[in-house]
Amino acid sequence: MTVATSGPAGPADRAPFPASGRRVLVTGAARGLGRALALAFAGQGDRVAVHYGSREARARETLAALPGAGHVLAGGDLSDPGSAAAVAEAAAAGLGGIDVLVNNAAVNTPHPPLSTPYEDWVAAWQAHVSVNLLGTAYLSHRAAAVMARSGHGGRIVNIGSRGAFRGEPDHPAYGATKAAVHALGQSLAVALAPRGIAVASVAPGFFATERVAGRLSGAQGEAIRAQSPFGRVAGPEEIAEAVLWLASPAAEWASGTVLDLNGASYLRT
Template identity: 80%
Template structure:
């Protein structure tokens, strides 16, 4: 299997802002060509596209919660990049509050369905589509899933988020075993709290102090730190990390 170190075709789901933007920038800086996926935030996705170094990057919109939509996104990304991706980063996710005691049954059921459709099923469907292309091409590849610390420590106000991220970790490990014979390595990262423009307001005042106190380093993580770890997991030298779930939480939650 001959996976190049640079110049790869990379599909990043949910890349319009935040971590998705940092991921796109990291791969572009590495010399790869990136398909920037967005669901509804086209203007922000175009800003991400404009920020990328190098050439050959493309914008692909579409609803990943629908299997047909996921297939359409994968197909258009492959057509625009000149072939199916060498690297898939499953970053698209929803994280909507729904504490049980304060959520009606109707809202509870709807929010669970939404989290499962986007966080888990879209990840599974894009992984199938990308992996089939890698298998058919015969050159191997990489799939990296964005999970969460919440899969291990619990998310009392966001239980569907925690549960679906735990499922994403398990999915990645299952695929790591099944796809290894084809030279495809699959890994996940489990970030703790990290700063983006979407959550910047939470890092001020008492809430910000409490978030920073979660880590003995006394700070929150950065999207760039998460992106750097993903870039390594997607590299040719990281094949032996296939199946791992890499904690990226500044020692704020230690698993045994």
Template identity: 75%
Template sequence: MNFPASGRRVLISGASRGLGRAVAQAFAANGDRVAVHYGSRAEEARATLDSLDGTGHTLVGGDLAEPAGAAGVADSAAEALGGIDVLVNNAAVNIRHPLPETPYEEWVALWQRHVSVNLLATANLSHLAARRMIEQGGGGRIVNIGSRGAFRGEPDHPAYGATKAAVHALGQSLAVSLAPHGIGVASVAPGFFATERVAPRLTGPEGAAILAQSPFHRVASAHEIAEAVLWLASPAAEWSSGTILDLNGASHLRT
């Protein structure tokens, strides 16, 4: 297998802002070419694209909740980049729905939405990208963005926690399945990290409690998570295939 350290063709789902943008910037700074996927935030995705070092990057829009949409995204990314060497499954929804407060019809709809985007889109994109990697013959990497919530529970966001646990399990299954083809699959499980979306929570009344979750008395930056993703996608990380890397500042310790 000949898996390069840079100059790779990278598809990042949900890259219009937040962690997806930070991941795109990390790969671009490494010398890779990036397909920036977005669902509906075209302007923000354009801002991500404009922020990237280097050339040869592209925008790819599409609804990953639909199987045909996922196929269109993979096809467009592969066509623009000339193939896919790395897939980062970052796209996700996380909508509050505590059971005691959520009507049944809303509960059902939100579970279906979380499963469609967080789990099935990840599975479908992984299939589409991995089959291309196999055909290309040079190996590859898939990195899934999971969550600390898969292990400690998410009482206000139970579908999010459950689907992220499923993403972790999917990654481990694919790690075994795809290793003979030189494709490494790993997941990261971040705790709380700072993005523009959660900034009001960090500066609001609950900010101190959020910071106190970690003995470092801070939250992660999106850049810290992105650097771990970049490493897991590197040639040096092949032996980490199948891992679920905790990135939570010792705020939750698994046994």
């Protein structure tokens, strides 16, 4: 990854990374975890660019719910390189820059290998790779360029998944692309550190949102909750709290990490 700037700056030459009042781009913020993330950042005094792909009305609901002022919408298809770049440009223009990027937008549709027709299997893989991996890469490149010019570095936090480690038999492209997102984040952490840009990922287990509400009822819900010895699933606010810390000035030394957030439902070594 190449970022065009005037020259490297060491830690002593950089302005301090701000603890609040930052310019934050959250992708996939129309609902669910993205909405919780936008609310969490706005709640601590940051200004947020609420990205949406196709759910503009829901994104406007998120925007209206944010405390504070100066928040903006940034719509666009992240699977398209030009559109992804335009999202970053719109966020930077609306906020006056980008200090934090949270790559949350993702595709996750079932496609078990033995019961999915080949044409649908191909389409599922193309959609997952285009949004989950390539969209993350496109936006990270554009946001990093903005951050590098700021003089005080920045933060990129990727929303990965427990499924990258334990496997996703009914959603294999999701698990594979989230593993790639973790690897991308670690590569960017090394590449961008000289500019004061820290990059980290979180790997959540199952957490409750309106999209998965149906799966949490009945016997299936009992089985999902039993995956954790706490006997429950996470709330999106718990994931947001971890992202807030990784995006903070205190978390620079966590750059390159993949933080497990799964309630001990899956322990990797």
